[in-house]
Amino acid sequence: MTEDVPTGRDRLRELLDAVLDEDNRTLTDMAGDAFASPWHFSRQVARGAGESPVALRRRVELERAAWQLQAGRSVTEVAFAAGYESVEGFSRAFARSYGRSPGSRTTGPGPVARDAHWLPAPNGVHFHPPTSLWVTGDQGSRGGDEVTALLVHHALEDTRALLELAKGLPEPEYRRVREPGLRVIEWDGPEESLAALLERLVWTTEVWLASVEGADHPVRGADDPAALLDRHDEAAPRWLAFVRDVSRRGAWGDRLVDALCDPPETFVVGSVVAHVLTFGAHRRLLARHWFRAAGVPVDAGDPIDWLSRRTS
Incomplete structure (x- = not known):
């Protein structure tokens, strides 16, 4: 989207940028991008998101992988795009998280639901295609409008x-x-x-x-x-x-x-x-x-x- 850049500091976005940047594959990389020590950065993310930076990145990458698989990408292509060194390692991680192999399909032809690929998250941060994130709010405090x-x-x-x-x-x-x-x-x-x-x-x-x-x-x-x-x-x-x-x-x-x-x-x-x-x-x-x-x-x-x- 094209929009005026908000003038206030968006700390959530700053943390997510560092955790999920394509070039930041390790905790050291993430912390360096945020100009912090790995220990301080990890503590800061865990306190704000209820999830360690490595776990947050791994989960969002798996959500992206699940969406790509639902959209028709191959398991091999998705596995290496998610940063895994082997298809076997990716398949084990995927099966632990989703309770099924990455080769199985849960949806038929047609558009994939917005949240069909989401995993349980303590912070409401989820992958949103094609390259964005969706952060769920506190739904318990609001009714329908x-x-x-x-x-x-x-x-x-x-x-x-x-x-x-x-x-x-x-x-x-x-x-x-x-x-x-x-x-x-x-x-x-x-x-x-x-x-x-x-x-x-x-x-x-x-x-x-x-x-x-x-x-x-x-x-x-x-x-x-x-x-x-x-x-x-x-x-x-x-x-x-x-x-x-x-x-x-x-x-x-x-x-x-x-x-x-x-x-x-x-x-x-x-x-x-x-x-x-x-x-x-x-x-x-x-x-x-x-x-x-x-x-x-x-x-x-x-x-x-x-x-x-x-x-x-």
């Missing part, structure tokens, strides 16, 4: 309604520059037309969905209204299902440590959903203003009216 799920449902249906409305616009009106230089978010690029604004609504969902699902970075598709509708209809139900699952589990405090960022960044799941809702609402209201400027009648996008129509 149906209001947030409702807001997300409204936002997705409201976006779809605007995309349908855009299908009736002449191409020049759809792509007309209406506010030169406009950037809703500085790092997100210019959004000077209805075409750019509506595409960014869809793209934002696609990108964050790939991040939380552990998928590869999505390929950006066409931005005409019909293509955007297809893209939206593919991503929207999956995003809503993800938010409902987070709500059901009370997992708003879970964290995604995104290693694709440089340096790696930590995103709290609840803040990701709030981010999408906040800037999505701004874009939809701005799109309505521009639709009216183009002579197209459009409603207010009020969630009250939307829910009344659904329940009447």
Whole structure:
């Protein structure tokens, strides 16, 4: 993901960086990367994570190996990628942890579940594909949040309604520059037309969905209204299902440590959903203003009216 780098010090990320860096195969390597003695580093990680640095690295590497095996990689390839000197040694470690051989499959064709490869952990730190970490929060302190799920449902249906409305616009009106230089978010690029604004609504969902699902970075598709509708209809139900699952589990405090960022960044799941809702609402209201400027009648996008129509 591309995001402003947090200004506060993220000690969790610093420790995980040192433990899980590809070049840090030994405790000495890890400690050196954190500018600490092996004894002090090991004590610091164990106190904060409830797990020694070597055990934490070994478990996360096994979780990554399990995910790679579920995705179709060979046992030999996965074993050496995980740092084992032999396939036999890897197979023994895998069987001790998962209670089955690495050659057995537990899932059929199709996407692998986000947590199907997770092992029990005292700290909630787990491998999250393709190269990230997922840190579960304290789920016992929060219940479900149906209001947030409702807001997300409204936002997705409201976006779809605007995309349908855009299908009736002449191409020049759809792509007309209406506010030169406009950037809703500085790092997100210019959004000077209805075409750019509506595409960014869809793209934002696609990108964050790939991040939380552990998928590869999505390929950006066409931005005409019909293509955007297809893209939206593919991503929207999956995003809503993800938010409902987070709500059901009370997992708003879970964290995604995104290693694709440089340096790696930590995103709290609840803040990701709030981010999408906040800037999505701004874009939809701005799109309505521009639709009216183009002579197209459009409603207010009020969630009250939307829910009344659904329940009447």
